[in-house]
Amino acid sequence: MSLLLKGTLEREAKNFDVADAAFKEIFAAEAGLTLDHYIAPFARMEHGRLLMEKQQWVAAKEQLVYAVNKYDHFSNQGRLRLRVHVMTQQVDEVLAAEKK
Numbered sequence: 001m002s003l004l005l006k007g008t009l010e011r012e013a014k015n016f017d018v019a020d021a022a023f024k025e026i027f028a029a030e031a032g033l034t035l036d037h038y039i040a041p042f043a044r045m046e047h048g049r050l051l052m053e054k055q056q057w058v059a060a061k062e063q064l065v066y067a068v069n070k071y072d073h074f075s076n077q078g079r080l081r082l083r084v085h086v087m088t089q090q091v092d093e094v095l096a097a098e099k100k
Contacts, residue, residue, distance in 0.1 A: 004039050004046065011050045023047040041071035041080055048087060057098075061091045 007022030026043040033039055048063035064084045071077075 001036055001039060004043050007043065007050075008046050011046065011053065014053075016050060016054055019050050020047070023050065037071075038074040038076060041067045041074060042076075044070075045080055045084055045087070048084075052087065052091060057091050057094050061088060061095075064088050064091070 003022045003026050007019045007026070010016075010019035010022060023043050023046060026039060027047075030040045044063050044067035048060045048067065051057075051060035051063060064087055068081055068084050
């Protein structure tokens with residue numbers, strides 16, 4: 001939980017490298033998350049948000065879709081899906097505008 005919080009706060013503070021490292025540390029330890037199984041999907045979503053702020057739209061969408069499709073049966077799943085849906089729409093709008 002502390003890494004998720006650290007990554008999110010560092011992203012908000014625009015310390016993208018520190019935030020990225022925190023999220024990737026969660027991904028590396030993902031198999032060991034048993035009680036706090038909601039952390040991995042929320043970390044994927046926050047990492048996607050980080051990538052959006054860095055304007056890495058395709059990578060951001062990959063993380064967001066991964067967050068929704070890979071994980072199932074965790075607390076606040078509906079909330080995550082709603083937030084990812086909104087962010088995915090934003091990414092799609094940017095990608096569509098770039099194609100014009």
